[in-house]
Amino acid sequence: MNPYLKHDEWCIIEEGFVPENTRASESIFSIGNGAMGQRANFEEKFTGSTLQGSYIGGVYYPDKTRVGWWKNGYPEYFAKVINSTNWIGINVIVNGDELDLAKCKVDEFRRVLNMKEGYLERSFIAEMENGIKLAVKSTRFLSMVDTELGAIRYSVKPLNADATIELRPYLDADVRNEDSNYGEKFWEVVDTSCTPKISYIVSRTKKLDFHVGHAMRNFIALNGNIEHIQPEVNSSAMYVENIFKVEAKAGDEVTLYKYAAVISSLNHEKGSFPKVLDKLIDVAVSKGFDKMLQEQSDAWADIWKHSDITIEGDVAAQQGIRFNIFQLSQTYTGKDERLNIGPKGFTGEKYGGSTYWDTEAYCLPFYMVTHGQKVARQLLLYRYKQLDKAIENAQKLGFTGGAALYPMVTMNGEECHNEWEITFEEIHRNGAIAFAIYNYVRYTDDKSYLVHFGLEVLIAIARFWAQRVNFSQEKGKYVMLGVTGPNEYENNVNNNWYTSTIACWCMEYAEETINYVKSADPAKYKELAEAIKFDEAKEVEKWRDIRNNMFFPFDEKLGIFLQQEGYMDKEQILVKDLDPEERPLNQKWSWDRILRSCFIKQADVLQGLYFLEDRYDTETIKRNFDFYEARTVHESSLSPCVHSVLASRIGNVDKAYELYLRTARLDLDDYNREVKEGLHITSMAGTWISIVEGFGGMRVRNGMLTFNPLIPDKWKSYSFKVWFRENILKIVVSSTQITIFNESESSLTIKVYGVEHKVPGSSSINVPVQKQLF
Ligand code: BGC
Numbered sequence: 001m002n003p004y005l006k007h008d009e010w011c012i013i014e015e016g017f018v019p020e021n022t023r024a025s026e027s028i029f030s031i032g033n034g035a036m037g038q039r040a041n042f043e044e045k046f047t048g049s050t051l052q053g054s055y056i057g058g059v060y061y062p063d064k065t066r067v068g069w070w071k072n073g074y075p076e077y078f079a080k081v082i083n084s085t086n087w088i089g090i091n092v093i094v095n096g097d098e099l100d101l102a103k104c105k106v107d108e109f110r111r112v113l114n115m116k117e118g119y120l121e122r123s124f125i126a127e128m129e130n131g132i133k134l135a136v137k138s139t140r141f142l143s144m145v146d147t148e149l150g151a152i153r154y155s156v157k158p159l160n161a162d163a164t165i166e167l168r169p170y171l172d173a174d175v176r177n178e179d180s181n182y183g184e185k186f187w188e189v190v191d192t193s194c195t196p197k198i199s200y201i202v203s204r205t206k207k208l209d210f211h212v213g214h215a216m217r218n219f220i221a222l223n224g225n226i227e228h229i230q231p232e233v234n235s236s237a238m239y240v241e242n243i244f245k246v247e248a249k250a251g252d253e254v255t256l257y258k259y260a261a262v263i264s265s266l267n268h269e270k271g272s273f274p275k276v277l278d279k280l281i282d283v284a285v286s287k288g289f290d291k292m293l294q295e296q297s298d299a300w301a302d303i304w305k306h307s308d309i310t311i312e313g314d315v316a317a318q319q320g321i322r323f324n325i326f327q328l329s330q331t332y333t334g335k336d337e338r339l340n341i342g343p344k345g346f347t348g349e350k351y352g353g354s355t356y357w358d359t360e361a362y363c364l365p366f367y368m369v370t371h372g373q374k375v376a377r378q379l380l381l382y383r384y385k386q387l388d389k390a391i392e393n394a395q396k397l398g399f400t401g402g403a404a405l406y407p408m409v410t411m412n413g414e415e416c417h418n419e420w421e422i423t424f425e426e427i428h429r430n431g432a433i434a435f436a437i438y439n440y441v442r443y444t445d446d447k448s449y450l451v452h453f454g455l456e457v458l459i460a461i462a463r464f465w466a467q468r469v470n471f472s473q474e475k476g477k478y479v480m481l482g483v484t485g486p487n488e489y490e491n492n493v494n495n496n497w498y499t500s501t502i503a504c505w506c507m508e509y510a511e512e513t514i515n516y517v518k519s520a521d522p523a524k525y526k527e528l529a530e531a532i533k534f535d536e537a538k539e540v541e542k543w544r545d546i547r548n549n550m551f552f553p554f555d556e557k558l559g560i561f562l563q564q565e566g567y568m569d570k571e572q573i574l575v576k577d578l579d580p581e582e583r584p585l586n587q588k589w590s591w592d593r594i595l596r597s598c599f600i601k602q603a604d605v606l607q608g609l610y611f612l613e614d615r616y617d618t619e620t621i622k623r624n625f626d627f628y629e630a631r632t633v634h635e636s637s638l639s640p641c642v643h644s645v646l647a648s649r650i651g652n653v654d655k656a657y658e659l660y661l662r663t664a665r666l667d668l669d670d671y672n673r674e675v676k677e678g679l680h681i682t683s684m685a686g687t688w689i690s691i692v693e694g695f696g697g698m699r700v701r702n703g704m705l706t707f708n709p710l711i712p713d714k715w716k717s718y719s720f721k722v723w724f725r726e727n728i729l730k731i732v733v734s735s736t737q738i739t740i741f742n743e744s745e746s747s748l749t750i751k752v753y754g755v756e757h758k759v760p761g762s763s764s765i766n767v768p769v770q771k772q773l774f
Contacts (some may be wrong), residue, residue: 014107023050027678029113030346036056043154047436060079082187097129104311135159141293150262151260151284163248171260296403318426332367358683369443434458454530477551487603494566507547601632705722
């Protein structure tokens with residue numbers, strides 16, 4: 001743990017310059033706007049350790065697969081959202097010497113991520129080798145309103161002497177990814193222009209020929225007044241620069257305003273780039289920095305209105321949850337259905353910015369409840385549009401007849417993952433994609449989604465499961481062999497309870513949805529059935545037969561679902577008995593030892609109990625929770641949240657809180673000493689789930705919102721927002737009382753602890769805190 005950040009309710013604050021923390025801070029202080037993201041790299045030159053990162057959603061490179069031992073069925077490439085042109089750069093030269101924080105004395109360094117208003121600020125005093133003391137302050141943001149624009153205000157003030165200040169804002173397309181498989185560069189420059197008014201670089205990615213365009217226009221102000229100075233220009237093949245030279249008196253403040261536009265061929269004709277960039281820069285300049293910043297702040301106020309969580313009595317927890325909400329909200333906005341949420345968002349290179357099952361299993365609830373139905377629907381449509389590729393993917397592995405296997409990792413629907421035990425075996429991801437459809441419809445009641453999109457996906461997934469099982473003559477049951485469950489510390493196991501359970505559930509839900517669509521829109525159903533050659537009688541009959549005769553491993557003595565057949569053959573040791581020196585296991589033990597041990601990386605059986613909770617009584621959940629929690633090392637950041645929700649579900653608030661704490665400040669306190677690689681964006685949604693579904697006990701049952709709140713001892717009160725269909729609710733829970741505000745006009749009936757309450761529009765109700773009742 002490296003808790004170097006200050007606690008504050010709305011801001012992330014770093015004080016003091018510690019070069020070793022630079023990469024970590026670059027991740028933590030990242031900014032984004034759903035369309036692009038930017039690590040918190042310094043504007044001025046920095047020769048210390050840094051990971052330059054500027055990413056554009058949907059612009060990726062298919063980096064040729066690198067494996068030791070090729071296996072048929074492996075994908076040819078791993079898709080990577082790639083580091084693109086550096087648009088933030090501003091070189092600062094004072095009396096001929098370049099400012100570089102790695103080479104001068106730095107005082108009063110302060111970096112603030114203002115989450116309430118959505119901008120990043122940094123200030124410091126640098127004592128340069130030439131003796132000049134310089135006060136520097138920068139503010140920058142990526143506009144949530146004009147999502148192709150970013151802006152920087154960068155001020156320098158010589159404190160102890162008059163000085164010649166050169167500010168050299170630039171665009172640099174000569175960038176690379178640290179994780180490039182073959183050290184290859186992914187970009188080629190197509191066109192540059194460098195004029196005192198506007199400068200731009202258009203570059204293209206190799207192989208896929210994505211074009212991106214970056215433009216800048218710069219202004220100088222002296223002591224707050226814009227100076228109409230013509231910059232000199234300078235350029236080379238992949239670089240354009242403006243040069244402003246100002247003679248400043250000691251105490252004068254020289255400010256550079258840098259407006260940047262960033263576009264890609266996802267949204268614009270390749271030939272139109274110079275014109276589009278020109279227009280965008282005009283928009284920025286005509287609004288000006290202050291107005292753009294005001295709009296940014298308004299846009300964030302709107303986001304917080306639907307999504308804020310408050311925690312009274314625990315500033316660290318308050319900051320943690322807001323940080324998670326902030327990062328999630330700036331990673332994905334739902335404005336573009338081609339985009340999705342990478343496990344690290346736009347904050348680093350790891351995981352390539354690609355889509356994992358994390359989206360459906362963890363992120364969907366957050367976006368659905370706080371950003372509304374439309375945003376959640378976009379996430380589902382992303383997979384709908386990739387159905388053909390999922391069918392192709394299944395065909396490559398030998399499945400037929402329209403069976404779909406969604407990829408474990410993808411950018412465009414094609415599989416990019418290349419470890420056989422995950423690529424071919426971690427097939428439970430198909431279940432999460434089906435479950436997300438169910439979860440969405442349950443919450444929004446948008447059944448039209450099933451008619452137009454959902455059913456087709458559900459049938460294709462059910463078809464996959466029906467072929468993936470086989471009938472064991474020995475057992476007289478269907479079995480599912482050679483799988484990897486969510487717990488990646490077991491590979492190639494037979495009858496993983498979670499995978500078999502979610503598979504059967506998928507076949508059941510597909511049947512239920514067929515019946516719904518058949519009656520709601522018979523013509524549409526007929527059209528679909530014909531298009532996909534669906535033999536309903538035969539196929540559904542097969543699904544039923546599988547569901548009725550599936551083998552599920554169960555331990556009679558303990559009364560628990562077994563993670564997989566043979567799990568109890570393992571030496572049963574508990575996490576509490578592990579030497580802390582041996583943790584994390586994935587760094588300290590051989591892979592062989594991990595595979596043979598009983599230790600569990602992340603929720604597996606418990607993932608199933610979480611999804612399908614209504615099917616199990618509290619005692620069953622409790623028995624399984626106690627057994628598996630004791631054996632789970634939570635070495636995936638996605639794990640503690642599921643355990644936390646279940647701990648709340650069984651009324652164990654202390655355990656729920658302990659597990660909650662493991663994710664809430666995971667990145668801020670850098671528990672795993674890896675935040676430098678990027679933030680754990682998808683697991684941040686899990687933290688939100690721990691509060692809303694865990695402590696708040698929120699569920700939707702029979703179309704009604706229900707709450708069963710409890711409160712951790714450490715908190716005086718907490719509140720969360722829920723956007724449910726037409727209503728926005730604010731739920732406040734203290735140690736004695738629950739208050740539900742209905743912030744909308746229309747009334748809503750909800751249940752608290754099993755009792756119905758009507759909450760009239762624009763008013764609230766109070767209910768005393770009780771023991772939970774599910
Ligand atoms: C987890 C997977 C997850 C992936 C990306 C892995 O460590 O085991 O469940 O999808 O990280 O977050």
